[in-house]
Amino acid sequence: MTLSDNDIRAVRAHAQLLGAPAADVVSVAESVAAIQAQSSPAARLAIRARSRGLTAPDVDASRAVARTWLMRKTLHLVPSADLQWLNRLFGPRNVQAGQGRRRQLDLTDELCERALLLLQDLLPGKALTRQWIVDGLAAGGIVLDAKSQAPAHLLAYAANRGLICRGQDDGTEPTYVLLDEWTTEDSAPDEPLMELAHRYLTAYGIATTEDFSAWSGLPLGLCREAFGALDLVPAGRGFALPETELSAPPCPPRLLGAFDTFLLGYRDRDLLLDPAEAKRVNSGGGMIAPTVLIDGKIAGTWHTKRTAKQTKVVIEPFATLSRSAISGLESEVDDYGRFLGEAAVVVI
Secondary structure, three states, X not given: OOOOHHHHHHHHHHHOOOOOOEOXXXXXXXXXXXXXXXXXXXXXXXXXXOEOOOOHHHHHXXXXXXXXEOHHHOEEEEEHHHHHHHHHHHHHHHHHHOHHHHHHOOOOHHHHHHHHHHHHHHOOOOOEEHHHHHHHHHHOOOOOOOOOOHHHHHHHHHHHOOOEEEOOOEOOEOEEEEHHHHOOOOOOOOOHHHHHHHHHHHHHOOEOHHHHHHHHOOOHHHHHHHHHOOOOEEOXXXXXXXXXXXXXXXXXXXXXXXXXXXXXXXXXXXXXXXXXXXXXXXOEOOEOOOEEEEOOXXXXXXXXXEXXXXXXXXXXXXXXXXXXXXXXXXXXXXXXXXXXXXXXXXXO
């Protein structure tokens, strides 16, 4: 089937719920496969853009989703029911990939194993911040420099070993809980890699094996194997599942948060982001700025300026915006303010 670039953008945006928002937190997480969540505010905004009626506290309070280190060794938010099988798929790889850095931080295998035993005693029935965990480990004879990267890497190791995951934030501080206390569900598929590939294509509409590899961090050979096991149809710049609707209405204007999965889901982002503007979105160091989406394409960036009375959402478009786009963004800013419980106004 021949698809125009606009068709592909519309299909991808629709698959990401950016044109047909969901009603609850877990529906968003299920639909987009995984939400990058090393920044809690950014993860909340990813859900806001794909839902209607939710608030930031609704996202924070949901135990139907959970955060742990998965794709690309990065924190992701996923349905709690999928946490255990996804951890079994990515955990051993992440443990192996992090071994060199742990050695640099003097986190020996022996120390890490002792720490796991201590964490099993520290965490039952509790959600502890990193500092509380560092203090508890010190009381048990494992002293870590709280200002170094050692605590973060040790906690990631414990998560990838299947012991812990992130709990609810304590104010601005993340907490950590026992994985088995956060969820006892385990909807393990018979073929985890094939299931992940299916969920990826459901979430990203039209994509290549290279896109899947870039999103997941898995070797390209494995990604080709997974795509090869699925019944796929060629669709423009990649492949789609047979059930994918290869037509969709244009996506309304959306404000996407930092690290939004809509961009991170593809290796080749040229269809969504003009290469000439790429450095305005990704200036280096792995940072992906909050972006403005118009008709399924990145049309600018945005940031906020807060005062005691209101929040200004400052939009920096790449080109002059149409009246309809501005009207749509005004509605988005209103919803952004409602979501956060702030008075918000748009500045272009």
